Amino acid sequence: MVDNDVFREQLATxxxxxxxxxxxxxxxxxxxxxxxxxxxDDRNFPKKKTCGRxxxxxxxxxxxxxxx
Numbered sequence: 001m002v003d004n005d006v007f008r009e010q011l012a013t014x015x016x017x018x019x020x021x022x023x024x025x026x027x028x029x030x031x032x033x034x035x036x037x038x039x040x041d042d043r044n045f046p047k048k049k050t051c052g053r054x055x056x057x058x059x060x061x062x063x064x065x066x067x068x
Contacts, residue, residue, distance in 0.1 A: 003066055007066045010062040010065050010066060011058060014061065017031075018058065021057060022055045022056065022057050022058065023055070023056050023058065023061070024055060025040075025053075025055070025056060031061075032065070040054070046064050
């Protein structure tokens with residue numbers, strides 16, 4: 001139950017800050033404080049590559065942040 005509360009708070013914060021459902025990898029670096037290379041190397045980090053650019057959906061990012 002606590003994880004769900006943390007997830008919801010994290011998601012609300014991300015949505016308020018970015019006003020979108022997907023952010024760039026550089027924005028994810030800013031939010032997490034983790035380097036771009038480390039995020040790209042992390043197999044559990046929720047990244048998607050589209051047209052040569054990396055994007056991060058907010059819902060999986062919020063879930064990932066609750067587990068880090």
